[in-house]
Amino acid sequence: MVTVTLREYATVDGLSARYWSADPADPRASTAWLTANRWPEDGVRFLEATAAGAACAVRAQDDHTGFPRMNCTGIVAGTGRDVTQPEADLKEARAEGLRQLNVCALGYGQSVFPARIPEQQIPVNGADFDAAALVRALEEHADAQGRLLTFLHLDETNPVLPVLRERGWHVGVTDRYFLIEDIGADEADYLGRFPADRRRQLRRELASLDAAGATAEIHRGDTVTDAIQQEVALLEACADEKHGIPGDPGRLLRVNERLRTAFGPRYAVALVRDRNGRAVASATLVLGTRDVLLRMVGLGPGSEDIGAYFHVAYHLPMRLARSTGASRVLLGTGNGTPKLRRGATAQPLLSAVPPAAAAHGALLRRTDAAFAARP
Missing domain, CATH: 3.40.630 (Aminopeptidase)
Incomplete structure (x- = not known):
C-alpha cells in the first residue's frame, strides 16, 4: 500500500x-x-x-x-x-x-x-x-x-x-450543470435546430434590443476598461440583491479585477445598454480553448423591459464563442427551464x-x- x-x-x-x-x-x-x-x-x-x-x-x-x-x-x-x-x-x-x-x-x-x-x-x-x-x-x-x-x-x-x-x-x-454544446456556425445555423414555433420566438427575442433602441457590446482583455468594470460590479450587485444576497460592488469588482489580470485577453464582458447608453445588463466571461464560461450575470433597473437577460446570458456568449473558435458555452447550474429552451443540455x-x-x-x-x- x-x-x-x-x-x-x-x-x-x-x-x-x-x-x-x-x-x-x-x-x-x-x-x-x-x-x-x-x-x-x-x-x-x-x-x-x-x-x-x-x-x-x-x-x-x-x-x-x-x-x-x-x-x-x-x-x-x-x-x-x-x-x-x-x-x-x-x-x-x-x-x-x-x-x-x-x-x-x-x-x-x-x-x-x-x-x-x-x-x-x-x-x-x-x-x-x-x-x-x-x-x-x-x-x-x-x-x-x-x-x-x-x-x-x-x-x-x-x-x-x-x-x-x-x-x-x-x-x-x-x-x-447546463451547457450549450453546439452553438452553430452562425446564428442562422443555431436557430435552424429548433422547431418553427420556437425559432420564431427566439428571433423575436434576438430582435428585442433593436426594437427598444438598445445596443449590445462585447469587450475582451484590454478593451475592458476600468469604467466598464465599475458598471459590471454595480449590475452584479443588483443581481445579488434580487437573489436575496447582500450586494457588495467592492467585493465583486475585486474578483473581476483578478479575473481580468489573470486571464488577460481570455477575459471578456458582455454589456447591454439602453437607448440612453446606460448599462442595464452584463455578463462576465472567461475563455478556454474549447469553452466559453459564463461566470456571472448582472441585471439592473430597466433590463427586464428590453429582454436584456437573454442576450447577456445566452446570445452574446454564443457570439463570443463563434468569434474566438470556441465550440461550447458553459452556463452553470440553477433553473434549467430557460437554458433548455435555448438549446442547452444538462450534465x-x-x-x-x-x-x-x-x-x-x-x-x-x-x-x-x-x-x-x-x-
Whole structure:
C-alpha cells in the first residue's frame, strides 16, 4: 500500500505545475481560474498528495453557515433544488455533518487534479496517478480532524468515482450543470435546430434590443476598461440583491479585477445598454480553448423591459464563442427551464458521502431519485 503524505497550500501557486494544462479546454481547469475566482472568506485550500500523483481543492467548515453550495448537508439534501426531505432526517444529518472536509472547488469546476505529462499536457494514467491512495489519504486526514469527508459536484468522468463506489460510498446526483454544446456556425445555423414555433420566438427575442433602441457590446482583455468594470460590479450587485444576497460592488469588482489580470485577453464582458447608453445588463466571461464560461450575470433597473437577460446570458456568449473558435458555452447550474429552451443540455453533477454517514446517505438517495424523475 502506498504511503501518502498530504501537504496543504493556501493557493495553487505552491503546487507543482504538473497538475495544470498550460492551455485548458475548460477555463475552470486553469490556475488562472483557481487563483482569481477567490475571496478571503471562501475557505478553499489545496492539498497535494505527491505519492498519489494528484492534488485537490478542499474546504473545511465547523458549522452550517455560509456558502450553501459548498455545504455537504444542504447539497445532498437538494436544498435550493426543489427536493423535499423530512425535517427529522435533515436534523440528524446536520448533527452528523457539523464538521466537514469537502472536496470541491469554486464555480463547480474540477476539484481533483491528476498529475500530467508536461510534454503532452494530458492526465497521467496507471501507477503515476493512484486514485485509491488519494482517497485513503483524504479519509485519514479528515478522520484525524474529526471531520466528515465528502466529494461534491463531481462530473461523471471524475477519476475518484470508481474508487468511491468500490469502497461503498453513497454516490448520487445532487445537481445539473447546463451547457450549450453546439452553438452553430452562425446564428442562422443555431436557430435552424429548433422547431418553427420556437425559432420564431427566439428571433423575436434576438430582435428585442433593436426594437427598444438598445445596443449590445462585447469587450475582451484590454478593451475592458476600468469604467466598464465599475458598471459590471454595480449590475452584479443588483443581481445579488434580487437573489436575496447582500450586494457588495467592492467585493465583486475585486474578483473581476483578478479575473481580468489573470486571464488577460481570455477575459471578456458582455454589456447591454439602453437607448440612453446606460448599462442595464452584463455578463462576465472567461475563455478556454474549447469553452466559453459564463461566470456571472448582472441585471439592473430597466433590463427586464428590453429582454436584456437573454442576450447577456445566452446570445452574446454564443457570439463570443463563434468569434474566438470556441465550440461550447458553459452556463452553470440553477433553473434549467430557460437554458433548455435555448438549446442547452444538462450534465449530472454527483456528490459522495462515506458509508458510515447514514443520515447523509438517506438524503442523497432521495435527491438522486428526484433528479432522475426530471426531464
